[in-house]
Amino acid sequence: MRALATPSLLAATVATGLMAGLFAAFSYAVMPGLRRSDDRTFVTAMQQINKAILNGWFMTCFSGAIAAIGLAAAALWTRGDRRAFAFVVAALVLYLAMFVITAAVNVPLNDKLAAAGRPDRIRDIASVRQQFEPGWVAWNIVRAVVSTGAFGCLAWALVLHGRSSH
Structure with a gap:
């Protein structure tokens, strides 16, 4: 388990950084x-983006980050690297907040947008957009902020871990 500290922390940082970058972009x-x-x-x-994003690369980063953060936390705890561990736990909390926001807000909005049907057959497309865009955009900004916070915590954990490994 101790040998997994650095690679799992690096994988967690990269995956979380990719997700933070996606939401920020x-x-x-x-x-x-x-x-x-x-x-x-x-x-x-938006309908096409929501279809296209459900691919292996996205799912690997989105779900894999949780596994990597958890593994890094366990490895750092086992190693006795408490300072880095604290930042990894903070990152896990922030990343899980992003995960919950995605599952509770953004995905249901995506599903509702998909259920509206083909855009050329939607009677009141302005209303469909209005029911989707403001909430999705606002909560995506929250996802960007909390996932960027998680990324920052993991980056700092890498620094602390590097200092304690000498």
Whole structure:
């Protein structure tokens, strides 16, 4: 278990950083760009993004980060590296908050958007967009902030772990 401390902490940091980057990119580039589009373009784009994102790369990072953070915490605890362990636990709490937000808010909104049907057949597409966009965008910003916090905690844990390994 002790030998897994560094590789699991590094894997957790990379996976969490990739997720934080994804949510941040949606916050400062994708959604502001889509905000400028018409309703049909917006709904079509989001429906297609929501389909495309469910792939092995996304799922490996999204779910794998939890496993890697948990493994890093166990390995650091076993090693007696309490300072790094504390930051990994903080990262786990933040990452789990992002996971819960995703499952409780963003995924149900994605599902509701998909259930609206093909954009060319939606009667009141402006209403569909209005029911989706404000909440999804706001909660995505929260996901970006908490996952970035988790990433920062893991980066600092790597620094502390590196100092204690000498």
